[in-house]
Amino acid sequence: MKRASALLCALLITASVGLTGCSGGLKDAYVAAERIPALEEEAATTRFSDAFASDLCVVTDEASFDPGFATSEAAALFDLDDREVLYSKDAFERMYPASITKIMTALVAIREGDLKSRVLVTDDAVITEPGATLCGIEPGDTLTLEQLLYGLMLPSGNDAGAAIAVHIAGSVDAFADMMNEEALRLGATGTHFMNPHGLNDPDHYTTAYDLYLIFNEALKYPVFRQIVGTTAYTANYHNKNSEPVSKTWKGSNWFMTGERETPDGLKVFGGKTGTTKAAGYCLIMASRDDSDKEYISVVLKADSRPHLYDNMTNIISKIVK
Numbered sequence: 001m002k003r004a005s006a007l008l009c010a011l012l013i014t015a016s017v018g019l020t021g022c023s024g025g026l027k028d029a030y031v032a033a034e035r036i037p038a039l040e041e042e043a044a045t046t047r048f049s050d051a052f053a054s055d056l057c058v059v060t061d062e063a064s065f066d067p068g069f070a071t072s073e074a075a076a077l078f079d080l081d082d083r084e085v086l087y088s089k090d091a092f093e094r095m096y097p098a099s100i101t102k103i104m105t106a107l108v109a110i111r112e113g114d115l116k117s118r119v120l121v122t123d124d125a126v127i128t129e130p131g132a133t134l135c136g137i138e139p140g141d142t143l144t145l146e147q148l149l150y151g152l153m154l155p156s157g158n159d160a161g162a163a164i165a166v167h168i169a170g171s172v173d174a175f176a177d178m179m180n181e182e183a184l185r186l187g188a189t190g191t192h193f194m195n196p197h198g199l200n201d202p203d204h205y206t207t208a209y210d211l212y213l214i215f216n217e218a219l220k221y222p223v224f225r226q227i228v229g230t231t232a233y234t235a236n237y238h239n240k241n242s243e244p245v246s247k248t249w250k251g252s253n254w255f256m257t258g259e260r261e262t263p264d265g266l267k268v269f270g271g272k273t274g275t276t277k278a279a280g281y282c283l284i285m286a287s288r289d290d291s292d293k294e295y296i297s298v299v300l301k302a303d304s305r306p307h308l309y310d311n312m313t314n315i316i317s318k319i320v321k
Helices: 004-014 032-046 098-112 145-153 158-169 172-186 208-218 222-228 305-320
Strands: 074-079 084-089 118-120 142-144 232-238 244-250 266-276 280-289 294-302
Touching: 074 208, 074 305, 084 208, 084 305, 098 145, 098 158, 098 172, 098 208, 098 222, 098 266, 098 280, 118 158, 142 145, 145 158, 145 222, 145 232, 145 244, 158 172, 172 208, 208 280, 208 294, 222 266, 266 305, 280 305, 294 305
Parallel strands: none
Antiparallel strands: 074 084, 074 294, 118 142, 142 232, 232 244, 266 280, 280 294
């Protein structure tokens, strides 16, 4: 069982810290004493102990939260300043992330790439799957990596994800390996990526808690905050014939575009939506209250877009109550 809070619980028990209740509310709860040897071995092989620093929120008693408060299949709310979990529903259940995957894509690109580098778009960026969201780049186009990150995050361009992957790692598969390495570094061991964009694959999955870990790390980079906090961006670049191209990309988070009212006392300053038939309607976002305290909220697999935002409104309203 690769569950973050369960592993942390076992590690702290072995260190005589005395944390209890880490299995509360989980469907496959276990007797910690029977799992400690395996968890210690897992921690040593995945560098888990390095990831769980004192500045992370840890779910220790999911049973204390009302599961009916959210109608989506999974949801969570994390107070980044006080390191408190304010809500958690099935935060460790394996889920399809859809385009929320792109947060990890952006994180790896920012960590490993040069934002000003020129990227030649290859045939790998041609995405033909029905319903795939695209930013409209074509083979032969030349953009900067930074421009592609806007094309990745605002219109949720799967084509931009593939172009970034090939630029950074040489292939989509090699980039997915880098994504998985980064997930392990962060302690997100309930996660496995197969591609940089989130198109459905049975082996492409994560958890609400792991998405918190990934998003929390990405928010440490000012350029990431700038990109996910932007609602519209115009990219000027050149096509294969060296002709100028100009595209304006817009974000899709209703709280940021004004299509859904944010609860009084809160400001949403970034986030990422994701939707596929298998994943349902998903959203992760960052909010700030009037005291400048910051929060990460996650909703996974709502059954419609309006219900996605109903769930998210309910969850973030707990911040100001």
